[in-house]
Amino acid sequence: MRDMPADPVAPTRDRPLRRLGFLTIGLFDAADPGPGHHVTLEMIELGERLGFDSAWLRDRHLQHGISSPVAVLAAASQRTSRIDLGTAVIPLAWENPLRLAEDLATVDVLSGGRLNPGVSVGPPMSWDDVRSSLYPDTADVEDFGYARVERLLGFLAGERASTFSGTRGIEVFSDRVQPQSPGLRQRMWYGGASLRSATWAGEHAMNYLTSSVVKWEGPDQPEGGYDFAEVQLAQVRAFRSAHPDGDRARVSQGLVVLPTDTATREQREKYEAYAASRLERTRTPQTPAKLLFAPDLVGTSEELVEQLRADPAFREVDEVAFALPFTFEPEDYVQILTDMATRLAPLLGWEPGLLNT
Template sequence: MPTAGQPLRKLGFLTIGRFDGDAPRDGHLETIRTIERAEELGFDSVWLRCRHLQYGISSPVAIMAAAAMRTNRIELGTAVIPLGLENPFRLAEDLATVDLLSDGRVNPGVSVGTPMRYDDFRHALYPDTHDVEDFSKERVARLLRHLRGEPVSDFEGTVGIETYSRRVQPHSPGLADRVWYGGGLSSAIWAGEQGLNYLTSSVVTTEGSDPVDFATIQAEQIDAYRAHHPDPSRARVSQGLVVIPTDSATPDQVRRYREYADARFPRTLEPQGPRRMLFAPDLVGPSDELAERLHAHAGFQRADEVAFALPFSFTEADYAQIIEDMATRLGPALGWAPAS
């Protein structure tokens, strides 16, 4: 655990890959450049958000494929792919293909549940089956079976000049062990029982927790995950707060970063909505100050790797400054050393 006396093992960040709807190529190329720069800086991982019908990454697997061809070492993750919009069979083919191209660097993070604003586009997504689609955790189980190479076809053999396999092809050994799942307490327990890795973020479901304190709730969920994992020594947990170091930021950047965090602070004061979602405050400041606050954070103390979230609405220059300070100032303050 990365307490004050122990080093952070893996440093990464999470990006939405925002773009202008009138010039989407530019934004996607910016994301690729950011991933390339992250590898140069020694980051261990870059994680891609997934956004449908928005101006952010809708196809993280395609972005990972492009990034795999421009990088050599950095891990490429998704946080997260909502499986309600995916066919697990086809997704398994795509993930395995990119994992092989990247030489085993893909970390698929997934989620389940009814897709956001599903009623707005369900007829376009599932014209004939939108009322009977199963959005339960069985969708994750299907994906895992396909990635592990369990049979999906009754036939194996050669017909004419074409050879058929019983399992999804290509098969990438070890990919199933790098699948991540996130969510509240019940999801943490389920992820542990399934032997999955566990993604945390800057939002938790309170689920009746008392006291209602973000760090305490997050720590309880991580503890529950590890307690239910069949091999806790192999259990990976990643924390994903919004953390913005300002060491090399200009005065204008510092002002905008603090205004961004201040505007979002009221939602951290009490649970929001019917699911009682509690948000973590965004952390903005010099790296030594941020390191002190993180070392005191009960959730951070239980994760030995992080994927700090980049805010949605900043510029390419802002992101460049933030990840530079993460790698050169904040990471070392947390005991992390860049990958060679």
């Protein structure tokens, strides 16, 4: 594979699972969006009660999924006390880094330092459809590259955002983003899918989110077929090779994992049909971007443990944020999260976090 580190499929270390998280899109009914948002908050509360270490929200613009994860996590911060709250991920093309820094710092203060913002770069999805609304005067000169992340990181670290600080009249102004939230810069994540993004995130001392989607950067017809795990493992290693913390740099893997231990027959059939309907897309890269998808994993916790331990990328990490399917019902999410926390994760060496008493 082009540009891969040497020996990308060398034996990996078996790390006990240290941190368990889950990821949701927060689907809602366009005609009545309130209940869907409240279900998301209830799932985060449930996750905390079950001992999950983190809950993550996707970011969906002009769709029927959460468009403002930072706002929803602000609400979640007041309904929880221990669980980390993350975004996976905020596409920075939709954001002004200075304003976003203010929002992130505010929610981090409200949460007591539990916010874990994940971001990504690149042009907005459906760019031609939204450019005149998003950037009516500057669309042709906007930079959607890594510089946008660097600006955000700088503001969160306390770099100057204004040429003035002091008093004007009766008002006092700061030249830094307010509030400042110490430690937030170190909890910034980059959601990447390529070797370039993995290396860049490492060089800039971010944490790394790798999901069930990676970019295929090898030959069009590889000998032995398209190997998702090989690609993901190479990215994890490229990130850590570039990161100042090396092997201790944080990586979270986000696969779709559906335990069926306490599922009803109807739920098991639904989960299996869901995974089967998405299997074809895992065989070859999809779209002009050559995106390669991981198969969804469905089964009992004992079966899932075997599959996960056979995954070299999983064996290289000790944090996960398993993704919940978009279209399931609340009772399905309750069953899946409960089985994850009480059956699957303990078999992987995880111990639940405890609420303060």
